[in-house]
Amino acid sequence: MPVKLKQLAELLGLSQTTVSRALNGYPEVNAKTRQRVLKAVRETGYRPNRAAQRLATGKAYSIGLVMPIASGIGSDIHFGEFLAGLAEEAVKHDFHFVLNPSAPEDEESTFRRLAASGNVDGLFLAHMRASDPRIAMLKSLSIPFIVHGRSIGGSKDYPFLDIDNTAAFYEATRLLIQLGHRRVALINGQEHLAFAIRRKKGVTRALTEWGLDLDETLVHHSVMTDGYGYRSMQRFLMQPNPPTAVLCSSTALALGAVRAINQAGLTVGTDISIIAHDDVLPMLKPENFSVPLTTTRSSLRAAGARVACRLIGGILERGAYPDQELWHPELIVRASTGPAPGK
Amino acid sequence: MPVKLKQLAELLGLSQTTVSRALNGYPEVNAKTRQRVLKAVRETGYRPNRAAQRLATGKAYSIGLVMPIASGIGSDIHFGEFLAGLAEEAVKHDFHFVLNPSAPEDEESTFRRLAASGNVDGLFLAHMRASDPRIAMLKSLSIPFIVHGRSIGGSKDYPFLDIDNTAAFYEATRLLIQLGHRRVALINGQEHLAFAIRRKKGVTRALTEWGLDLDETLVHHSVMTDGYGYRSMQRFLMQPNPPTAVLCSSTALALGAVRAINQAGLTVGTDISIIAHDDVLPMLKPENFSVPLTTTRSSLRAAGARVACRLIGGILERGAYPDQELWHPELIVRASTGPAPGK
DNA sequence: GCCTCCTCCCAAAGCGCTTTGGATGCTCCT
DNA sequence: AGGAGCATCCAAAGCGCTTTGGGAGGAGGC
Numbered sequence: 001m002p003v004k005l006k007q008l009a010e011l012l013g014l015s016q017t018t019v020s021r022a023l024n025g026y027p028e029v030n031a032k033t034r035q036r037v038l039k040a041v042r043e044t045g046y047r048p049n050r051a052a053q054r055l056a057t058g059k060a061y062s063i064g065l066v067m068p069i070a071s072g073i074g075s076d077i078h079f080g081e082f083l084a085g086l087a088e089e090a091v092k093h094d095f096h097f098v099l100n101p102s103a104p105e106d107e108e109s110t111f112r113r114l115a116a117s118g119n120v121d122g123l124f125l126a127h128m129r130a131s132d133p134r135i136a137m138l139k140s141l142s143i144p145f146i147v148h149g150r151s152i153g154g155s156k157d158y159p160f161l162d163i164d165n166t167a168a169f170y171e172a173t174r175l176l177i178q179l180g181h182r183r184v185a186l187i188n189g190q191e192h193l194a195f196a197i198r199r200k201k202g203v204t205r206a207l208t209e210w211g212l213d214l215d216e217t218l219v220h221h222s223v224m225t226d227g228y229g230y231r232s233m234q235r236f237l238m239q240p241n242p243p244t245a246v247l248c249s250s251t252a253l254a255l256g257a258v259r260a261i262n263q264a265g266l267t268v269g270t271d272i273s274i275i276a277h278d279d280v281l282p283m284l285k286p287e288n289f290s291v292p293l294t295t296t297r298s299s300l301r302a303a304g305a306r307v308a309c310r311l312i313g314g315i316l317e318r319g320a321y322p323d324q325e326l327w328h329p330e331l332i333v334r335a336s337t338g339p340a341p342g343k
Numbered sequence: 344m345p346v347k348l349k350q351l352a353e354l355l356g357l358s359q360t361t362v363s364r365a366l367n368g369y370p371e372v373n374a375k376t377r378q379r380v381l382k383a384v385r386e387t388g389y390r391p392n393r394a395a396q397r398l399a400t401g402k403a404y405s406i407g408l409v410m411p412i413a414s415g416i417g418s419d420i421h422f423g424e425f426l427a428g429l430a431e432e433a434v435k436h437d438f439h440f441v442l443n444p445s446a447p448e449d450e451e452s453t454f455r456r457l458a459a460s461g462n463v464d465g466l467f468l469a470h471m472r473a474s475d476p477r478i479a480m481l482k483s484l485s486i487p488f489i490v491h492g493r494s495i496g497g498s499k500d501y502p503f504l505d506i507d508n509t510a511a512f513y514e515a516t517r518l519l520i521q522l523g524h525r526r527v528a529l530i531n532g533q534e535h536l537a538f539a540i541r542r543k544k545g546v547t548r549a550l551t552e553w554g555l556d557l558d559e560t561l562v563h564h565s566v567m568t569d570g571y572g573y574r575s576m577q578r579f580l581m582q583p584n585p586p587t588a589v590l591c592s593s594t595a596l597a598l599g600a601v602r603a604i605n606q607a608g609l610t611v612g613t614d615i616s617i618i619a620h621d622d623v624l625p626m627l628k629p630e631n632f633s634v635p636l637t638t639t640r641s642s643l644r645a646a647g648a649r650v651a652c653r654l655i656g657g658i659l660e661r662g663a664y665p666d667q668e669l670w671h672p673e674l675i676v677r678a679s680t681g682p683a684p685g686k
Numbered sequence: 687g688c689c690t691c692c693t694c695c696c697a698a699a700g701c702g703c704t705t706t707g708g709a710t711g712c713t714c715c716t
Numbered sequence: 717a718g719g720a721g722c723a724t725c726c727a728a729a730g731c732g733c734t735t736t737g738g739g740a741g742g743a744g745g746c
Binding site for chain 3: 376400
């Protein structure tokens with residue numbers, strides 16, 4: 001049997017009220033008393049009963065994610081990583097993390113049901129699309145939420161955590177240009193997703209600044225698996241005027257691209273340069289590629305954890321977090337980038 | 344404000360006790376009264392408050408899954424599908440589904456913590472390995488659990504749901520043999536996983552019955568992505584005596600295999616036959632392959648749902664489920680299988 | 687007719703926490 | 717000296733459900 005508040009109070013010769021207040025950071029408790037309480041908690045290993053807290057406070061102490069099924073997102077390699085971050089952080093705070101699979105067409109009603117049920121105190125939004133209608137909808141439901149990524153267009157006043165996709169791909173492209181590359185290709189994520197749009201923008205911007213154009217035939221959009229990476233690269237190589245450098249939106253895509261390059265008898269880093277975005281997937285480490293991959297790096301799991309931390313913090317009204325965060329991926333140069341051939 | 348038990352009782356002119364009993368299926372309630380109660384529930388839309396139930400009963404009304412991180416399983420395409428089934432079913436019963444990411448080396452302590460915390464009433468076990476130690480461990484923790492898959496060796500008295508992998512691949516192989524194939528290859532899942540072992544066994548058995556051998560150079564084990572499917576197939580084709588038929592443990596593997604075949608200038612279904620196991624991944628429908636795929640089919644999501652249903656049923660002590668289930672995948676013939684060339 | 691035994695229902699006591707609405711001393715100011 | 721005002725603590729009332737321990741009334745046995 002675990003220790004209960006009552007026993008802890010008796011042990012300390014205090015009332016339950018005071019102990020509870022000491023634990024929850026209320027001001028009307030003497031600092032010394034609070035220390036005593038905290039010490040006793042440590043010694044007895046007391047943990048408040050969440051069920052009782054839920055009942056007493058009306059809070060659910062849980063956060064939810066609506067996970068789309070049938071669209072393939074649920075089966076995306078990157079999704080599990082994000083999930084792990086979320087769940088890990090939730091467990092840490094003793095929050096329940098509630099996964100809600102939903103067909104895309106039922107998404108709206110799922111959100112409504114979830115918000116109304118009182119089963120969760122807050123929600124996550126991911127896989128942002130350009131001008132994503134879900135943001136307005138969650139606002140109208142008046143339930144706390146936080147977005148992983150950012151919409152494009154629409155109002156900007158919602159809490160989010162995003163990485164600076166534009167800057168990352170701008171900088172990656174700039175590096176390629178500096179290395180002498182003039183024809184660069186982009187193997188990107190699905191066209192409707194906000195991050196893909198921004199990455200393309202970053203590439204375009206860099207090229208434009210150097211007076212170059214992004215050739216639309218050198219841009220592919222797809223689900224980010226190595227299969228598609230392979231196919232895209234293969235098609236690029238079949239062009240009369242193939243690119244000398246390729247940007248990949250994921251190391252998974254890069255894996256396929258590298259295969260296509262090798263198969264064509266070319267060498268990564270000398271014949272063709274590659275820069276990929278690295279979500280820090282444990283399965284696909286860029287340093288383990290046959291030719292270690294130059295990448296823009298930002299951990300997807302860390303993003304999940306951060307997002308969860310902020311949402312939970314908001315619910316508990318503890319800790320002050322910025323409402324909007326933009327992480328800047330690092331550009332890490334390894335061996336897959338080199339001067340353009342013939343320069 | 345939602346309807347509460349008290350109001351419902353007043354409305355019916357009954358005590359809370361009686362209403363509660365009527366709802367929870369206790370015998371000491373008149374059948375007519377129970378009908379009245381159920382009707383009122385329907386009309387008022389009453390839903391018991393889970394937090395209160397948790398507190399009063401001491402049950403958590405939640406089920407947990409320990410999700411391995413860093414090993415790549417969390418990033419497995421098939422994992423999301425299984426997850427969706429679990430979560431969907433949990434939501435349906437108003438259970439919380441708690442995801443617990445854990446590094447493989449911490450798995451044991453994660454199980455312990457989870458069982459001790461009282462945060463979950465039951466656990467899932469998946470990704471069974473041969474003679475998996477986790478089964479004995481969960482037994483010793485005396486917390487209800489259910490296994491997706493089966494261990495190989497060790498005691499057999501634990502609840503599981505598995506598909507008959509041996510039979511499925513036996514029958515698939517038999518079909519190939521009947522079609523005249525004599526050299527069949529196997530692109531399988533990771534070698535240490537129980538399902539992969541059983542599938543190989545099925546293939547071996549069928550071949551042996553017809554006096555054939557499974558050539559070990561025609562068996563590859565790997566994570567089941569199309570990239571590995573491609574690579575395996577490619578290597579098979581480079582052999583002096585390549586197979587005329589291939590079995591794939593996943594449609595993802597098959598996707599890659601098909602690509603390799605096409606690239607070699609061969610045609611699926613005539614030059615080389617393929618049978619894949621179809622987990623019914625929404626992204627990878629066998630009927631949408633350029634040459635529709637012959638498959639052994641068993642929905643992974645359905646398995647997740649069933650497993651959740653049984654675990655929840657056990658916790659609520661409602662409904663009688665078999666303790667061990669073995670689903671038999673269907674063998675569905677499409678266009679990717681045909682007579683062996685030259686026959 | 688009386689007592690026992692079911693059947694069906696109820697009042698009230700928790701479950702373990704938070705929160706309201708005071709108490710109790712003390713200090714401080716005029 | 718006498719409140720006002722503050723700091724610190726407490727008793728008790730919930731939160732919404734389940735469960736214990738009866739109690740009323742009718743059927744059945746003798």
